[in-house]
Amino acid sequence: MDYRNGYKETIKARERIRDYVYDTPLVRLDYISEILGTSVYAKLENMQRTNSFKIRGALNKIRKLSHEELQRGVVTASSGNHGKAIATCAKMLGIPAKIVLPDTSTDIKRQMIRDLGAEIVISTVEKRFIVAKEISEREGMTFIHPFDDLDVAEGQGTIAVEILNKMDHLKMIVPIGGGGLISGIAMYTKGVTRWAKVIGVEPENVARYTNSLKEGKPTEVNRGETLADGLLSVKPGESVFPIVRDLVDDVVTCEDKSIKKALDLLYNKEKLIVEPSSAIGLGAILEGKIKYDERDKLVLIITGGNVEGRVIEKIINS
Incomplete structure (x- = not known):
């Protein structure tokens, strides 16, 4: 290609x-x-x-979603800058967001995501992407990968x-x-x-x-x-x-x-x-x-x- x-x-x-x-x-x-x-x-x-920089990619992905996809919301797995970016984009656009965080994430990071209006789901480091994709399939939310997209x-x-x-x-x-x-x-x-x-x-x-x-x-x-x-x-x-x-x-x-x-x-x-x-x-x-x-x-x-x-x-x- x-x-x-x-x-x-x-x-x-x-x-x-x-x-x-x-x-x-x-x-x-x-x-x-x-x-x-x-x-x-x-x-x-x-x-x-x-x-x-993470908000650039997150926002480009979200802005390409259809009205129906936006209504259903977005989900990702990230304890860092990508998670913060997705939560911020969701707040700006008024759409639902779920962020799957590992159980090793700090209380400060969890509260930061909550303050942006996103819902937090706790998993393990090893299973967080699996959990995020399960949520995507079950609830129809669009999964947004931190980098492989x-x-x-x-x-x-x-x-x-x-x-x-x-x-x-x-x-x-x-x-x-x-x-x-x-x-x-x-x-x-x-x-x-x-x-x-x-x-x-x-x-x-x-x-x-x-x-x-x-x-x-x-x-x-x-x-x-x-x-x-x-x-x-x-x-x-x-x-x-x-x-x-x-x-x-x-x-x-x-x-x-x-x-x-x-x-x-x-x-x-x-x-x-x-x-x-x-x-x-x-x-x-x-x-x-x-x-x-x-x-x-x-x-x-x-x-x-x-x-x-x-x-x-x-x-x-x-």
Whole structure:
């Protein structure tokens, strides 16, 4: 399949969601640019509604539903940014939503979802997707996967629309978990320009794409410990894997110690509140995994900021 035509769907997605989401800032990181000897920019999705890029894909999927489907509502399984995004979209559009949370989720996260008006269903980490799909089949609610859905990926790809409207000849550096974000970004980018590269970065201890690309198919890995708690999917999405395989220029890994260094620079030098998962791209640069010269423009996708400053300080000082 030629995914390069996916950019057309991303343009439609941009029109579909633009009245509901922010065109987030794209800023030059002066301190980091100085120490690296090149131009480094950050796309600040930590300043997006819900403080995460996830609302883009969730909203694109929901906005494509029929009136009847909207009336029946939506269901998902997520204890993080995707769950918050689905609950927020449902509140904005006045539709029912159920979020299946694992029994390991905190009371704060549960209350946050409740405050947005969504119903919570508690399951286990292992069974939460099964439970969400059972609810979907039993109650006729539309199941929205956090990453393995082309409508969701096309919504996430609207980030690339905003970046490429401002600059070209760049390297976009994208945190990679299940693959929804990077597949959407790659579809749009490779459809509209030959002068931009898309590079994925995943935790060294959860290298599901590195392994899967070697195997030539989505392959499950053992989940190791990592600071990048938003990038814990152990297997690439079946729908988005071929897009990553065919369109992404490179996928590299990053160690936790490099994520910590990057988080320190972003927090203390650039004064940004970002989740550890958002720091992984800069971590890979610091680790020497991404080659560049002084003429390059490196764009870090800052995926989210749902973290407290004291938590960042604890990680940096640990």
